[in-house]
Amino acid sequence: MLFVLKVKRGINLYINKTLIYNWVSYGIVVLFLIGLFFRFTNLDQKIYWYDETITSLRVSGYRQSEVVQQVFNEKEISVLDLQKYQQINSETTLLNTVYSLATEAPQHPPLYFLIARLWTQSLGHSVGIIRSLSAFISLLVFPCLYWLCLELFKRPLVGWIAIVLMAVSPFHVLYAQEAREYSLWTVTILLSSAALLRAMRLKTKLSWRIYALTVIAGLYSFTFSIFIIIGHGVYVLANDKFKTKVARDYLRACFLGFLAFSPWILIIIIHLLAVGNVSIWTAINLPLPALMKQWMINFSSIFLDLNFSYHQNTIYLTLPVLGLEIYSIYLICKRSPQQIWLFVLTLVGVTAIALVVSDLLWGGRRSSVSRYLIACYLGIHLAVAFAIATQIISANSVRRQLWRIIKVVLISGGILSCVASSQAVAWWNKYDSYDNPQIARIINQAHRPLVISDPGVSFGYVLSLSYMLNPDVRLHLLTQSISEISTDATDIFLYRPSQELPNQLQKNYTILPIQDSNNFWRLES
Numbered sequence: 179m180l181f182v183l184k185v186k187r188g189i190n191l192y193i194n195k196t197l198i199y200n201w202v203s204y205g206i207v208v209l210f211l212i213g214l215f216f217r218f219t220n221l222d223q224k225i226y227w228y229d230e231t232i233t234s235l236r237v238s239g240y241r242q243s244e245v246v247q248q249v250f251n252e253k254e255i256s257v258l259d260l261q262k263y264q265q266i267n268s269e270t271t272l273l274n275t276v277y278s279l280a281t282e283a284p285q286h287p288p289l290y291f292l293i294a295r296l297w298t299q300s301l302g303h304s305v306g307i308i309r310s311l312s313a314f315i316s317l318l319v320f321p322c323l324y325w326l327c328l329e330l331f332k333r334p335l336v337g338w339i340a341i342v343l344m345a346v347s348p349f350h351v352l353y354a355q356e357a358r359e360y361s362l363w364t365v366t367i368l369l370s371s372a373a374l375l376r377a378m379r380l381k382t383k384l385s386w387r388i389y390a391l392t393v394i395a396g397l398y399s400f401t402f403s404i405f406i407i408i409g410h411g412v413y414v415l416a417n418d419k420f421k422t423k424v425a426r427d428y429l430r431a432c433f434l435g436f437l438a439f440s441p442w443i444l445i446i447i448i449h450l451l452a453v454g455n456v457s458i459w460t461a462i463n464l465p466l467p468a469l470m471k472q473w474m475i476n477f478s479s480i481f482l483d484l485n486f487s488y489h490q491n492t493i494y495l496t497l498p499v500l501g502l503e504i505y506s507i508y509l510i511c512k513r514s515p516q517q518i519w520l521f522v523l524t525l526v527g528v529t530a531i532a533l534v535v536s537d538l539l540w541g542g543r544r545s546s547v548s549r550y551l552i553a554c555y556l557g558i559h560l561a562v563a564f565a566i567a568t569q570i571i572s573a574n575s576v577r578r579q580l581w582r583i584i585k586v587v588l589i590s591g592g593i594l595s596c597v598a599s600s601q602a603v604a605w606w607n608k609y610d611s612y613d614n615p616q617i618a619r620i621i622n623q624a625h626r627p628l629v630i631s632d633p634g635v636s637f638g639y640v641l642s643l644s645y646m647l648n649p650d651v652r653l654h655l656l657t658q659s660i661s662e663i664s665t666d667a668t669d670i671f672l673y674r675p676s677q678e679l680p681n682q683l684q685k686n687y688t689i690l691p692i693q694d695s696n697n698f699w700r701l702e703s
Contacts, residue, residue, distance in 0.1 A: 206338055209589065210320070213345025216596040217313045217354045222306035225604050227611035230357040231641035232283075234308065235263060237294045239270025241278045246637050250655040254628065254665065257644050257651055264641065265303045266295065283456055284446045287439075289398040290359035305357075305645070312361040316354035319344060319361070322368035329375035330518055331564060335571075339585070340563035346592030348483035348599060349548070349555060352607050359400055360549050366396035367406055367553050371525065374410050377431075378417075378424050386427045393435030398442070402529065406553055407432060409528035413521050464543040472546040474500060475606075479548065480555050481562075481588050483595040487606035499591075502584065503558050506565040513568060522564075526557035548607070562588075611642045617698050618646035621671055628667035630701075632656040632679050639674050662686045663701070670701040 235242060245263045249255060275295050276288050297311045320341050327337035344350060353360045370392035377385035396403035411428065418425045436443070464472070471493070475486045478496035480503075486493050507526075511519045533545035544550060566588075569581035599605050604612045621627050629651060631640050640655065652667060660682060663670060672680065672689065674697045680689055687701040 202338075206342055209342045210345050212593065213351065213596075214317075216346070216351045216600055217316055218310065219600050221309045221313065221355055222304065223603060224355070225608045225611050225614050226305050226357075226642060226645045227608040227614075228638040228642050230305075230309075231264065231645075232638050233291070233294065233357045234265075234303070235638075235641070236275055236278045236283070236286075236291050237298060237308070238264060238266050238303075239272075239274030239278060239295075242282055242637055246633060250633055250657045252654075252657060254652045254654050257647050257649055257653065260641065260644050260653060266299055280442075280445045281449060284442070284449045285401055285457060286359065287398045287401060287442055289395070290362045293362075294357070308357045309355055312356055312358070313354050315365060316350065316361040318365045319350070319368060322365055322372060326368050326372040326375070327560070327563070329372050329379070330521060330560070331514075331567075333567060336560075336563050336567040339567050340559060343481070343559060343563060343588060343592070346589055346596055347480055347559070348592055348595035349479040351596050352483075352599060352605065353549065353552075356607065358549075360552060363396070363400040363403070364552055364556070366392060366399045366403065367556060370396050370403075370406060371410070371521075374413075374428075375521070377427065378414070381424060381427070386431050389428075390431035390434040393431060394438045397435060397439040401446070402550060402553075405529040405532055406525075407435070409524040409553070412528065413524045416520055417517065460544045460547065461540075461542045463541040464537075464546060469537065469543065469546055472543075476546070476548040476551060477503060477555070477558065480558060482591040483606075484598060485602070485606050502588075503562060506561040507558070509565045509568075510561045514564065518564075522557045522561050525560070526554045529553045610639065613697065614643050614646055617673070617692075618643060620692060620698075621651055621669075622646075622648045624669035624671075626666070626668040628652045628654055628663075628665050628670045629673050630654045630656065630663065630670065630675070630679075631673045632658075632676050643673065672699040672701055673697065 232242070235245065240263050249260060249263075272292055272295060275291055279286055279288050279291060294308060294311055298308055301307045301310075323340050323344055324337040327340050328334065331337070350364070353364070370389065373385070373389040373392045377389045393403075393407060396406060411432070414425055414428045472487075474496045475493065478486070478499040480499075482495065482499050484492055484495065486496060507522070510522055529551060530545070533550060536542060537545045566581055566585050570578055570585065572578045572581070603615050606612070608614075621629060629643075629647075631653070632655065640653070644653070652665075654663065654665065656679065663683075670687075671692075672683070680699070683689060683701065687703060690700045690702060692698050692700055
């Protein structure tokens with residue numbers, strides 16, 4: 179009788195575990211599909227902002243200076259005349275794309291832009307299509323993230339939790355929908371990190387060659403990959419003191435990676451002035467309190483994003499998320515061996531220290547630019563996944579229930595954030611193009627509108643606005659300041675002019691600001 183009871187109890191336990199496993203599997207699949215939906219929904223409905231228009235310009239093979247020379251010509255042009263520089267034609271090739279980047283934006287290596295050119299050549303140049311490339315690339319994050327978790331933690335549960343959190347991470351969903359290289363960079367960070375751990379474990383020539391290839395891919399994706407490589411070096415140094423074959427193999431792989439990247443390093447050195455001119459905005463000082471507030475917003479956006487940059491009254495909601503992230507870092511340092519916590523700290527710390535120290539010593543706002551901190555976010559993501567995975571199976575029932583609640587709250591917060599951002603035309607990651615919908619609405623409602631601007635504003639702002647204007651809107655792009663406009667337009671608007679242009683125009687016009695905007699005015703005789 180006792181034997182029968184034990185058998186029944188064993189069968190019931192097996193059935194319960196099977197049911198729990200099935201429900202967990204279904205939950206992971208559902209959350210992954212939700213994340214998939216958010217990555218591909220409303221791709222063409224959101225502002226095609228400044229940086230994305232420059233992507234289309236580079237992909238199309240045009241140089242910004244040449245286009246400005248052609249369109250800022252004192253003549254009225256249509257929106258369609260401007261848009262043709264956002265489309266590939268038979269006059270340009272892949273070499274034109276590389277040349278455009280090399281001479282005007284060498285800080286952006288060409289890998290993503292070449293892939294994007296081939297993508298748009300095959301499928302078309304619409305906003306939805308070019309953004310879909312980033313969305314598809316972002317799907318590679320999931321196998322790379324799971325592989326990294328297996329190599330680092332040796333626990334599949336950590337990998338599955340990391341995937342679930344990544345699927346509904348509002349930050350990663352936003353940049354999966356942006357026509358820039360950041361989805362590709364995220365993939366190469368995870369891939370390179372997993373390849374390093376695998377090479378250190380196997381110690382074979384093939385595994386180190388694979389790591390060398392990931393180093394090359396990372397460097398040609400984004401120049402900040404150098405911080406990832408440095409972090410890997412710190413990790414190898416701390417574990418092996420550069421006295422073993424592992425350290426020598428790491429140095430050899432890095433040498434091969436930088437050797438393959440040396441042609442682009444030479445291009446960066448030759449065109450260093452262009453890098454300085456394009457990135458000069460990152461050197462603009464931001465007061466320390468404002469800088470710290472932006473750090474809070476950036477790091478909380480991994481799991482919760484309610485557009486805090488534009489709704490400052492809700493910024494207090496970032497505090498619990500930041501507290502959880504800090505505690506997770508503490509927990510992984512306390513409960514895991516050095517090989518685990520050191521890797522996470524180097525992934526988070528090297529990029530963060532490089533950007534923060536440069537801002538504090540020389541001034542600037544580099545550390546406030548969220549997309550530059552992707553490696554830091556991935557390290558925090560790993561720490562939180564580890565904390566949840568270890569605590570939800572804790573022997574302490576209170577702690578187990580608490581962390582299960584935390585897991586549900588994080589997932590719910592991510593889904594809520596993705597719902598909000600997916601329905602919005604503008605979100606914080608569109609930066610200076612955030613007010614384009616309101617500006618375009620006013621222009622489109624006007625009778626025979628004319629929009630005036632000049633080279634004092636970067637060409638990308640005008641390109642971004644053009645995506646939201648009606649085809650009948652005329653543009654007058656000036657090369658020099660003038661005091662009077664000859665036109666038959668009924669409504670004349672001034673958009674992001676240089677400081678000199680309004681001073682000249684106010685001799686013959688009254689310049690009226692619209693909706694308290696510092697970028698948009700109406701001219702009246």
